[in-house]
Amino acid sequence: MGSVKDYFQSLGSGVLSLLKGMQVTGKEFVTPKITERYPEDRETYKWPERFRAVLELIYDNEGNHKCIACGTCERNCPNGTITIESKMVDTPAGTKKKKLDNYIYDLGSCTFCQLCVTTCPTGALRFSNDFEQSVFTRSKLVKKLNYLPEKPEPELTEEEKARLAAEKEAKIAAAKAKAAALKAEREAAAGAPAAAPAPAAPKADDAAAKALAAAKGDPEKEAKIRAALERAAALKAQREAAKKAEGDK
Ligand code: SF4
């Protein structure tokens, strides 16, 4: 009797399970398809924002990138995927500047951790979602990211030229004033007669005036020059007092 009951129970549960399965199948039968028909839908497919396919340098509309060849990305890459080659170039301002020569990236060893992107101080990198990167040899996965021709250093504007000239002059004048103050200090300490440094005084004054004029607008520089001048004046007064005392004896 018990076995007949078990038989009908298991028959009932089998029918229920069958109906449940048919319910799922029926639902999926009318649900819109979500599978992709790649590559037929290549033109219309929207790739997710977060998808990381390949590293690239960000170029603006004028063909400039922001990489300053600091090497931070290279140092932070855990796989040695990036190699930065830099060079020194002359700038129109007459100085030297470090510039990116080759940005080499090996897609074959990249783990897409994005450390390079997040640590770049200038925001020069990003991941594109161009995933179609199949090649026949690993060597073809090594890419040069700075692929556009290098541009010459931009010429200085007249304002920049004037600013640089003023800065240079201010530096020279400040150095002269400092040297004059130091000389006076040394002479005072050595108790030298005041007659010898007398001709140098106007020069220091000229230099000081020039330095102050050039440092106009830069309170820090101006304060430094004034402090040096005050020190020199104090020493001069000290020297003269010592000389007078000597004469009174
Ligand atoms: S991409 Fe960024 S971190 Fe890497 S070298 Fe250039 S500026 Fe430095």
Ligand code: SF4
């Ligand atoms: S994503 Fe990670 S592994 Fe790939 S180049 Fe950047 S730091 Fe290296």
